[in-house]
Amino acid sequence: MEEIHANLVDRLAEAKEQGWLGEVAAIETTMAAAAQKLDAMRAARSGTVLLGMPDVRSSIGRSSTG
Numbered sequence: 001m002e003e004i005h006a007n008l009v010d011r012l013a014e015a016k017e018q019g020w021l022g023e024v025a026a027i028e029t030t031m032a033a034a035a036q037k038l039d040a041m042r043a044a045r046s047g048t049v050l051l052g053m054p055d056v057r058s059s060i061g062r063s064s065t066g
Helices: 002-018 021-046
Strands: none
Touching: 002 021
């Protein structure tokens, strides 16, 4: 993900140099999403990830022989 973000920085510079305004906006949006993902990944490394418990109530009363 860090490599992707670095590549986006390079692409953003190129888009600005070329005057590709639509591309600049799209890359900036993608960079913001990548930054959020990186932050989430870093936060997950530092703590416990809660996976939740499966809901077995939905399978009660069902038969495996159909």
